[in-house]
Amino acid sequence: MEQNFALSMQRARLEAARVEWEKCNEISAPFGLVLRPDEIEEIAQGRLRSLRASGRVEFGEGVARDLVYAFCDSPYLDAGNYARTLCDLQELFYALKTESGDTLADDELIACMRARFDDPCGGSVERLADLTLGDLLSGRGKEF
């Protein structure tokens, strides 16, 4: 893809990401989780880094809403770790998406991640990332 075209896509995606994460506050606010503008900027930038690291390009509305909707009711999330955790979750999401060879739909992968996040991972994205893809998918269809 021409470099300038890719760059213009990246800029557009960054702006779209900021807007998407702002909207997500409406979903998470009832759980006491609200992202500040500086956190939104960090997550939006983090998304671009994650996409680049996983060799992916994002289209449409992205997965911000789906991630927040799935994880905001976790008892392990609070105002202090919410932004960092979301940033790490989106990074893991894109990495797993590529690792799975794009065989999983977004909502299917998020459901698998969410199913393991509280138990056995105790709200730790690091422990979630330590699971093999096979472990992550082994309970597919049971929890949801």
Place this chain on the structure above:
Amino acid sequence: MEKNHGSEARQLTARAEQGPAAARGFTEEGAQLLAPRLRALLERQALRYTVGESTSLREETAEALYNSLCYTLGAFAQTAPDGTQALCGDLDMALQAGQKILRGRVRRAESLYRSVCATARSFGNIAYADTLRGMRAFFAGYDVRFFAHEIPCTIDYPLCDPVPESLLGVDYLLEYLRRLGRENQFCARFPIGAVEALLRRAVPDAREQLVNLYEFVAVQAVGLSVIEKSIYTLGIDETERAALQSRLENEGCAQAFARAVSRVSHAMELDEAATRYLDAAARAAVPRVQAALTSGELRQAFP
């Protein structure tokens, strides 16, 4: 119609208007100017590709979708009555129209493929036979919606005059088949035994080699025509080879070949395209023949 797209469309189609070899789609400038609308189209295309189940794609997949869009829109712009304005309107409509054009070319390629298969003579050459057989995979696997620029089959057999690499997708296959058909028709005018004997003399293992069969026949025929012998035997003895050497040294290789091509064309009643193809083969052989003349080994060029 959206405003200010005239100049971008002009740039976009500039390459396409240069002819088939340049029809890979956009000029870079045109793509830059069209970027916002092209980006939106690519996003819609990506969502269609993932059937709405994924909001991201691997970079290489996204790039392939983008290249396919450029190729398909280029095909549309190239054939539009007003090429410079063709991409000013709704790009989704232009994409659909481009896909329709490409589907028509696929049908033409299928028809041409059948006709080429009907006249095919592999003379035992494995690459020739495998390439023709393998083309079935193209028609089974060609994805005009998402990967129209790709060529989903293996084409190993080398043509005498290769298809420009700038041609993509079905355009590449169509041009390959046209050229292969031309080669087949030419070779079919010669007795099978004469061609087989020539190949045996020219290549130790013609069956296994990635060599073009037409080239041997064409150059041999041109050489025989230089000394005004019957071309259909494809045979040349030592006396005739000496006469050929003398004629080529006196007249110059290029000039002697040019005249011989005309004679062969006349004798075989070749059409213009077949004559041009023969002429290209003869011109391409000149350096090799000159080297053989210099080394006194004309047998290598005319076995």
